[in-house]
Amino acid sequence: MKLHVGDPAPLFEGKDQNGNTVKLSDLRGKKVVLYFYPKDDTSGCTAQACDLRDNKEALQKAGYEIIGVSTDDEKSHQKFINKHNLNFTLLADTDKQIVEQYDVWKEKSMYGRKYMGTVRTTFLIDEKGIITDIISKVDTKQHASQILK
Template identity: 50%
Template sequence: MTVGQKAPQFELLASNGEKVKLSDYQGKNVVLYFYPKDMTPGCTTQACDFRDQHENFEDLDAVILGVSPDPIERHEKFRDKHGLPFLLLVDEDHQVAEKYGVWKLKKNFGKEYMGIERSTFIIDKEGNLVKEWRKVRVKGHVEEALEYIQENLS
């Protein structure tokens, strides 16, 4: 998967209980962000940063979609606890994470395991992947994504 190509299509269950396809958002810019786990400090900060900038993304005709391997119940709890106004998508079998190349071998305190590498993808109104950030550092990232859309897609 490379910038400039069509973004890989998918269909996943969303935190509103409905199935969502990437193609549902044709005609809008999409901020597709992959994160490791609901309710963890970094993921909570990132989700709340997207929440706080949500209206600014909407003003640029951009939709935010968060993806993690968490089950629907955990997504619902996370969404409700933090008042998240965007959909969280369930990728329990990590098929979409694999399509986007973010399902990686990770190390933490000497343990190795497979998990999500925090990453964000910007998909334009025609469904093309136009920007990617991998190994995202949470601080300042949401503003960087917003700035990219303002300067390149608005």
Template identity: 50%
Template sequence: MNVGDPAPDFSLPGAGGEAVSLATLKGKKVVLYFYPKDDTSGCTKEAIEFNALRDKFAKAKTAVVGMSPDSAKSHDKFRAKYELAFPLASDETKETLSAYGVWVEKSMYGRKYMGVERSTFLIDATGKIAKIWRKVKVPGHAEEVLEAAKAI
């Protein structure tokens, strides 16, 4: 995936029984952020940072969507626990994660395994990728994404 490429469409189950689809957000800018696991420290901090800026993203005509391989039921608990006000998509098949190139081989303590590379894609109102952040460090990331969303 590169800047300027069309963002791969998806339609996935989300928290609260809602379907989360890129097609339904056409005409809006979209922040699509990929995270490894609900209710872990880094993922929780990232979700809380995006949630805290939701009004500013709305003013910038930008929707925020989080995605992980966790189940919709797990997303329900995560959203409720932290009062998250944006959709969380569940990609248990990992098809969308793979399409965006974020389902990758990782290594911890010498052990190799497949997992989500924390990444964010800013998609413009026409459905093209405007900016990509890979191997995201959480502190200040949501603010950086907001500034980029305001600029397009």
């Protein structure tokens, strides 16, 4: 199901890097940066996460809670967080439920090889749970400024 600005954000429940359950419904009343990325500790994903880390204060001032989602497991997320001093939640979507709900699990191609993977996409969700923006052309080094524009 393709999501659009103005749609209610699909509700989800997932485990964070520490095994704690995170529910989108628990974040009602807060604005959420829900960003989907392909893989922990790869160059683009690291640049994106570090840009969000470095600009977390500005994002918080704008009222945003940051949640990253990939299909990596909790242990991988813990290593990624520790290595780069990340200061926000990462969800381990190992069963691909959240990436499929948000329609970001797609066929990709690299070096002529086709495979399924997460398409880097960010959803901005308002306090009422409505999608206010979808960023599909993510600038990994300047992502916070794309969100705060």
